[in-house]
Amino acid sequence: EVQLVESGGGLVQPGMSLRLSCGASGFTIGDYWMSWVRQAPGKGLEWVANIKQDGSERHYVDSVKGRFTITRDNAENSLDLQMNSLRAEDTAVYYCARGGLRDQLLCANWGQGTLVIVSS
Amino acid sequence: DTQMTQSPSTLPASVGDRVIITCRASQSINNWLAWYQQKPGKAPKLLIYKASNLQSGVPSRFRGSGSGTEFTLTISSLQPDDFATYYCQQYNSYSGAFGQGTKVEIK
Numbered sequence: 001e002v003q004l005v006e007s008g009g010g011l012v013q014p015g016m017s018l019r020l021s022c023g024a025s026g027f028t029i030g031d032y033w034m035s036w037v038r039q040a041p042g043k044g045l046e047w048v049a050n051i052k053q054d055g056s057e058r059h060y061v062d063s064v065k066g067r068f069t070i071t072r073d074n075a076e077n078s079l080d081l082q083m084n085s086l087r088a089e090d091t092a093v094y095y096c097a098r099g100g101l102r103d104q105l106l107c108a109n110w111g112q113g114t115l116v117i118v119s120s
Numbered sequence: 121d122t123q124m125t126q127s128p129s130t131l132p133a134s135v136g137d138r139v140i141i142t143c144r145a146s147q148s149i150n151n152w153l154a155w156y157q158q159k160p161g162k163a164p165k166l167l168i169y170k171a172s173n174l175q176s177g178v179p180s181r182f183r184g185s186g187s188g189t190e191f192t193l194t195i196s197s198l199q200p201d202d203f204a205t206y207y208c209q210q211y212n213s214y215s216g217a218f219g220q221g222t223k224v225e226i227k
Contacts, residue, residue, distance in 0.1 A: 035216065037164075044220045044221040045156075045218040046218065059215055061215060062121075100169060105152070105214065105216055106169055107154070107156070107209070108169075108175075110164055111163065
């Protein structure tokens with residue numbers, strides 16, 4: 001069974017950093033594009049970043065470029081999101097998602113999410 | 121970047137109704153479109169991929185159609201479990217923009 005489990009969320013002050021992790025089981029992460037998607041309280045889904053199977057390509061939504069970094073460790077079957085210079089508007093539930101086998105850039109499977117609150 | 125616009129934002133409906141949600145892309149996305157269902161406090165669930173392909177395990181009352189820039193999600197006969205928020209997502213480009221969502225609520 002495919003499982004994705006996010007961790008690392010919490011309360012952080014504006015300007016500070018936080019690192020989210022996503023542990024995968026039931027599949028080999030190295031076979032798939034992986035993504036982070038977030039959802040601010042009461043709002044819709046926002047795609048944040050994705051990363052190719054071998055880590056050679058990474059893409060970000062404009063609002064996080066230069067502040068967030070997506071990485072992966074295929075040997076550990078895990079995905080990370082390093083978030084620096086956090087802002088109040090980054091407050092959201094952050095989901096990691098696995099791509100499809102053929103439709104590689106969609107979000108075929110999702111974790112349960114981890115909540116990040118940026119507030120002083 | 122490709123922008124996605126869904127309509128309506130809210131859709132009051134009753135059990136048994138046929139429900140249609142529309143998603144428009146700001147440019148052609150070559151049918152690289154997915155539909156997701158999300159219930160309160162839960163992660164989204166993939167329903168449809170490549171505009172019209174039903175994800176395994178999803179009931180056949182869900183149907184996706186469309187091409188180019190205009191797409192629809194149809195629920196042929198709304199069931200109690202279908203009251204939820206639905207999102208489209210384009211994945212033609214690397215930035216996988218979502219629509220703003222359509223909440224299907226009890227009329």
